[in-house]
Amino acid sequence: MLKPVATIAAATAVLLSSTAAAPPFQTPAPVAYLEDLLTGAVLYAKDADRRMPPASMAKMMTAYVAFDLIKKGELKLADTATVRPETWQRWHGPQAGSTMFLSPNEQVSVENLLNGIIVLSGNDACVVLAEKIAGTEEAFVALMNRKAAELGLRNSNFGTSNGWPDGGVTYVTARDLARLADATIKQHPQLYKKFYSRREFTWGKTLGAGADITQGNRDPLLGRVAGADGLKTGHTEEAGYGFTGSAEQGGRRLVMVVAGLTSFNQRREESVRFMEWGFNAWSAKPIVAKGKRVATAAVQLGDAGEVGLVAPQPLAITIPKGSSPDLQARVVYQGPIKAPIKAGQHVADLVVTTSGGPAQTLPLVAEADVGEAGFFGRAWAGLTSFFA
Numbered sequence: 001m002l003k004p005v006a007t008i009a010a011a012t013a014v015l016l017s018s019t020a021a022a023p024p025f026q027t028p029a030p031v032a033y034l035e036d037l038l039t040g041a042v043l044y045a046k047d048a049d050r051r052m053p054p055a056s057m058a059k060m061m062t063a064y065v066a067f068d069l070i071k072k073g074e075l076k077l078a079d080t081a082t083v084r085p086e087t088w089q090r091w092h093g094p095q096a097g098s099t100m101f102l103s104p105n106e107q108v109s110v111e112n113l114l115n116g117i118i119v120l121s122g123n124d125a126c127v128v129l130a131e132k133i134a135g136t137e138e139a140f141v142a143l144m145n146r147k148a149a150e151l152g153l154r155n156s157n158f159g160t161s162n163g164w165p166d167g168g169v170t171y172v173t174a175r176d177l178a179r180l181a182d183a184t185i186k187q188h189p190q191l192y193k194k195f196y197s198r199r200e201f202t203w204g205k206t207l208g209a210g211a212d213i214t215q216g217n218r219d220p221l222l223g224r225v226a227g228a229d230g231l232k233t234g235h236t237e238e239a240g241y242g243f244t245g246s247a248e249q250g251g252r253r254l255v256m257v258v259a260g261l262t263s264f265n266q267r268r269e270e271s272v273r274f275m276e277w278g279f280n281a282w283s284a285k286p287i288v289a290k291g292k293r294v295a296t297a298a299v300q301l302g303d304a305g306e307v308g309l310v311a312p313q314p315l316a317i318t319i320p321k322g323s324s325p326d327l328q329a330r331v332v333y334q335g336p337i338k339a340p341i342k343a344g345q346h347v348a349d350l351v352v353t354t355s356g357g358p359a360q361t362l363p364l365v366a367e368a369d370v371g372e373a374g375f376f377g378r379a380w381a382g383l384t385s386f387f388a
Contacts, residue, residue, distance in 0.1 A: 022357065023281035023320050029270055030260035031242075033174035034278050037182055037253040041318040041360045043278055051155055051171040052259055055234030056098065056121045057244050058163030058170060060180050061144045063118055063195070066110065066129060067188040068147065077111035081132035083124075091124035097164070100125040101204025101213050112203065119201040120215045121233065126162035137161050148176075151183050165238050174257040177244045181231050181255045185246060196230030197222065220268035221245045225275050233267070234259075241267040247275055252318075254278045281321055287329075287352065288315040294364055295331045297348055301373050302339030308367030309333075309348050315362045317352050325354040331364065341370040 025044055031052060034044040042048075069075035088104040090096065100122030102108065108116075108128065116125030130140035137160065144158040153176040159169030185192050199222060204213040220243060221228035228247040235241045242259035256274050261267045288294060288311040296306045309331060319325055333348035341347065348364040 023277070025274075025277050025281070027258065027270055027274060028261070028266070029258040029274075030240075031174050031258065032274065033178055033257040034274060035178050035182075035255050036278070036282065036284075036318045037185070037255060038251065038284060039316055039318045039360045039362065041282075041358045043254075043282055043318065043358070044274075045175075048174040048257075049155060051173055053163070053165065053168070053170060053236065053239040054172040054177065055163045055236040055239040055242060056123075057172070057177055057232050057234035057242055058158060058160070059117050059121065059126055060177070060184065060232050060244065061148065061158060062126050062129065062140075062161045063114060064180060064184050064188075065140070065143050065147055066114060066133065067184065067191045069133065070110075070191065071188060075110060075133065077109065077114075079110045079132070080107045081110065081113060081128050082107055083128050084131065087127050087131065088124065091127055097123050099123060099204075102128060103204070114195055115198065115201045116203060118195045118232070119198045119217045120203070121218060123162040123164060126160075130161040148180075151179060153179060156180075163234060163236075165236055174259060177257045178255045181244050181246055184231070185253070185255075192230060196232075197228075199223070219243075219245065220271040221247060221275055224268075224272050228275070235264075235267075243267055243271050245271055245275060247279075249279050250284075252279070252284055282318050283321040284316040285319050286314055286316045287327070288350070288362075290314045293367060294350060295348075297331075297333055298336035299341065299370050300336040300338045302341065302370040303373050304370050307337065307341055307347070307370050309364040310367045311350075312344065312346075312363055312365045315350065317354070317360045317362075319354060319357065325357060328353050332361075333364075339370050339372045341366045343368050 031050055032046040033048040035042050083102045083104055083106045085104040098121040100116030100120050102124045113125045113129040116122040127137050130137045134140035140161055141158050148156050156172040156176040159166040200214055200216045202212050202214040218233040225247050227249040230246045231244045233243045241261040244257045246255045258270055290311055290313050293308045293310050295309045297309055299307050329350055329352045331348055332351050337347050343366055345366045346363050347366050350362045350364055352360045
C-alpha cells in the first residue's frame, strides 16, 4: 500500500536508494547500466559514471543532432549532400573502419546518410552529414556538444562526429548514453522507429563485379529480444566492445548500456542476457490512475492559492517480480509555484521509494489553469509576505 508523506514545498534532492534488494545479476562488463524509462528506476548500475571512449556509440549524438534539425524543419530527409573527394580519401579503405562505401563526388540524401550512420555505422557517412549540416566536421562537433549540454550530459564531450579515437577528447559515461537514448526515443519517436530498427541496408558497389553491397545492423538485440528496436554498438581497441540498446515489452521500455567487453560474441551474449534480466526479474506495479489527484501545491501570485497535482498518465513503479514491498512516497516541487500555470503543465514529481530498492521519480501535472492574481491580490501577497 502506498504510504503518502507530507508534501515538500521546496527544492528537494531526489532520493538515491541502494539497489541491494534488487534481484541479483552479475556481468563481466566493466561498465553496465539499465534503466526502466516507464518509471525512471535504475535497475542496475556498475561504474555508470566512469568517463570512457564511446567508439561508434558517439554516432547516436550525430543522429540526434540531425533528428533535431529535421524536427525543426531546418533539414529534410530528401536534402542531398556531396561526398567531397578529400572526405572520401580520409574515410575509405580498411584503415578507416566501418564504412557506408560512399564514392567521391557522389550525391547522397540525408535519409540515406542516416541509414549509413545508424544501420551500417559508417564513419564516412558521419563526416559527410556533418559537413552537409555545418560546413565542417569541427563546426558540427560544436553542435554535438551544445546538444549534450542541453540534455544534461554532464560527463560527455565530443571531438569527432563518428567516435574515432582522438586521444581522449571524446568521452561519455554509461548514464549519459542512456540519457541520450532516452531523449532520442521520446523526442523523435517517428525517426527513431524509421531508422534504428532497420535490419540491413544496401549501399555502394563491389570493386570489379560492381555488385550491390548489403550490410546488416550490428545491434545484438534485434531478432533476439522481443521488442528490441535500437540503438548503437561501438568498438575500438581502446574502448573494447560496447552497446547502448533499448526494447519495449508490455508498455515497459528499458534502456541498457554495456561497455569494455572483450569480443563481438561476448557483447552479443551479455546484451541479450542483460536485457532479458531486466524484463524477467522486474515488473511494473500500477500505483496511481491517470487524472487522479495526488496532492495540492501552494501557488504564488495566482488567482487561486493552490493547484491540484494529478497523474498525467497511469503511474507505475518497477519492483522485483513476485515481491510486494512497502512503498513510501513524497511529492517534490519548487514552491510555492509561481502563476500563471497551465493545466497539464509539469510542476511536481512523485518520488517513490521501496524497501531497499531504487528511488523512482514520476511526473505530476497541474490539474487546472491558474491565472495571475490581479493588482490587489499581488499587493495583499506582498503585504502578508512583508509581515511574515
